[in-house]
Amino acid sequence: MSIVVTGATGHLGRLVIEGLLEKVPADQVVAVVRDAGKAADLAERGVRLHVADYNRPETLQDAFAAGDKVLLISGSEVGQRVPQHQAVIDAAKAAGASLLAYTSVLGGPAADFTLADEHKATERAIEASGLPYVLLRNGWYHENYTEQLAPVLEHGAVVGSAGGGRVASAARADYAAAAVEVLTGEGHEGKVYELSGDTAWSFEEYAAEIARQTGKEIAYGPVPAETHKTILTGAGLPEPFAEILVDVDAAIARGRLAATPGDLSRLIGRPTTPLADSIAAALKG
Numbered sequence: 001m002s003i004v005v006t007g008a009t010g011h012l013g014r015l016v017i018e019g020l021l022e023k024v025p026a027d028q029v030v031a032v033v034r035d036a037g038k039a040a041d042l043a044e045r046g047v048r049l050h051v052a053d054y055n056r057p058e059t060l061q062d063a064f065a066a067g068d069k070v071l072l073i074s075g076s077e078v079g080q081r082v083p084q085h086q087a088v089i090d091a092a093k094a095a096g097a098s099l100l101a102y103t104s105v106l107g108g109p110a111a112d113f114t115l116a117d118e119h120k121a122t123e124r125a126i127e128a129s130g131l132p133y134v135l136l137r138n139g140w141y142h143e144n145y146t147e148q149l150a151p152v153l154e155h156g157a158v159v160g161s162a163g164g165g166r167v168a169s170a171a172r173a174d175y176a177a178a179a180v181e182v183l184t185g186e187g188h189e190g191k192v193y194e195l196s197g198d199t200a201w202s203f204e205e206y207a208a209e210i211a212r213q214t215g216k217e218i219a220y221g222p223v224p225a226e227t228h229k230t231i232l233t234g235a236g237l238p239e240p241f242a243e244i245l246v247d248v249d250a251a252i253a254r255g256r257l258a259a260t261p262g263d264l265s266r267l268i269g270r271p272t273t274p275l276a277d278s279i280a281a282a283l284k285g
Helices: 011-021 036-044 081-095 114-129 149-155 172-184 203-214 225-234 239-253 263-268 275-284
Strands: 003-006 029-033 048-051 069-072 099-105 133-138 157-160 192-195 219-222
Touching (some): 003 011, 011 029, 011 172, 036 048, 099 172, 114 239, 133 172, 157 225, 172 192, 172 263, 203 219, 203 275
Parallel strands (some): 003 029, 099 133
16 A cells, blocks of 8 residues: 655655655655656656656556545646546546545635635546545645745735735645645544634735834735736736736635634644744745
């Protein structure tokens, strides 16, 4: 029996692999990657590699074996993820995987914004597959914001169209730790975990924390959705992606990413990482 991680060279995937290596022998971990070169360091540590492309289902046929636990990390190609995820689900079912864990979205069916649509479709496909499964409904990452600090510091402003909405984000490492717990533990079959940070924060509070840590004057500048979209496209983002980000802010304004059920801290056995800690880490570079 192996633990198989798809998207293993992505930010989340690498953190999951690191966590697994602290708990199980390296030869029990399989990293599914598109480019073996990007995972050469993992292979050197004894992790088994399987090169596969979600867009070529035949490359997934030998990725899984009977009894394997599989982590399907949601793909990054918005608009293509449903067939890509279906290819993984089909291959895992054909192989007789003992568990399929999926990184979904906070709220699941209640997540009423465009970026959640493919997650909801994937959840339905997993449920229809008959595979034993666990849904890891991840909320937002601190890094969605802290990795974009350069323009905030340059302009002295946090700009968005979420109004006074709040975000219960957590560090990417927190979500990785939750996946590791599920993959190495028992009794998670059929469970749905709503994963989010312990504390929901507002963008005004986010700006104030950046100001506190940098000593610079940083303010939150709420703007209308159309203005937000214009700012994003003016910064070079493709219009479809800008529309997705504005739609997410609208969801935040409706409270869709503010839930704090505590599943994440209970699963990992500790409090989630404070936003201030992730801001500090980002500022240190």
